[in-house]
Amino acid sequence: MSDQIRPPVYSSASKWIHWLTALCVLMIIPGGILMTHMEEGPLQDQIYDLHRSFGVVVFILAVTRVAARKAFGTPAPVEALTPLERRASVAVHHSLLTLIFVMPILGVVMTSFYGDGVSVFGLFTLPQMFAKKEPVYDVLAAIHGWLGYLMAALILSHFGGAIMHTFIKRDGVLQRMLPAPRKGQV
Numbered sequence: 001m002s003d004q005i006r007p008p009v010y011s012s013a014s015k016w017i018h019w020l021t022a023l024c025v026l027m028i029i030p031g032g033i034l035m036t037h038m039e040e041g042p043l044q045d046q047i048y049d050l051h052r053s054f055g056v057v058v059f060i061l062a063v064t065r066v067a068a069r070k071a072f073g074t075p076a077p078v079e080a081l082t083p084l085e086r087r088a089s090v091a092v093h094h095s096l097l098t099l100i101f102v103m104p105i106l107g108v109v110m111t112s113f114y115g116d117g118v119s120v121f122g123l124f125t126l127p128q129m130f131a132k133k134e135p136v137y138d139v140l141a142a143i144h145g146w147l148g149y150l151m152a153a154l155i156l157s158h159f160g161g162a163i164m165h166t167f168i169k170r171d172g173v174l175q176r177m178l179p180a181p182r183k184g185q186v
């Protein structure tokens, strides 16, 4: 869009949202795999609660991210990218952006079919929206699981891209998402 705001680097709001989302997702994915493969008991219940709570935080961050993009814009694609690299990075970014909305919604919906609401850090509870139907839960939980593994693969390629740009191409792509140097720092 021609009237889109194009700052040279991401806004502070976008940077905060990006790194907080990364932190949450890096706990949620291993936590999700761990909790589904461990013995039943109070520890498993706690990890489930944390997984769901941080999942809701990711959704809130995703909504805030869209608002920040609209308000402050995003930098233009780096010119040094080849057309193939640009297509690949857009595909990975859009898939990740879609998944940070889809995964929490799927999680809340499937928990409802399991017969539960979602307590968020014990602070408030999202109510159960649908009547309990375990066969529906089983299908949605399988989809949630596979999308979780897809998300892990996308994050690895996103991370690989950042490493390549920083250490091989040295084209400053990662710097656009890092905290701005303080005055006096290079």
Ligand code: HEM
Pocket: 025, 028, 029, 030, 032, 033, 036, 051, 052, 053, 054, 055, 056, 058, 099, 100, 103, 104, 105, 106, 107, 108, 111, 118, 141, 142, 144, 145, 146, 148, 149, 151
């Ligand atoms: C960005 C957000 C989320 C990500 C990336 C994510 C990822 C995952 C992963 C990787 C697993 C393990 C799958 C497996 O090994 O089979 C899992 C399981 C699970 N997640 Fe999430 N999750 C997210 C949000 C949520 C939310 C918000 C809820 C509920 C409110 C939720 C509820 C569950 C449940 C109940 C399971 C166990 C499914 C089963 O019975 O197999 N998740 N999630």
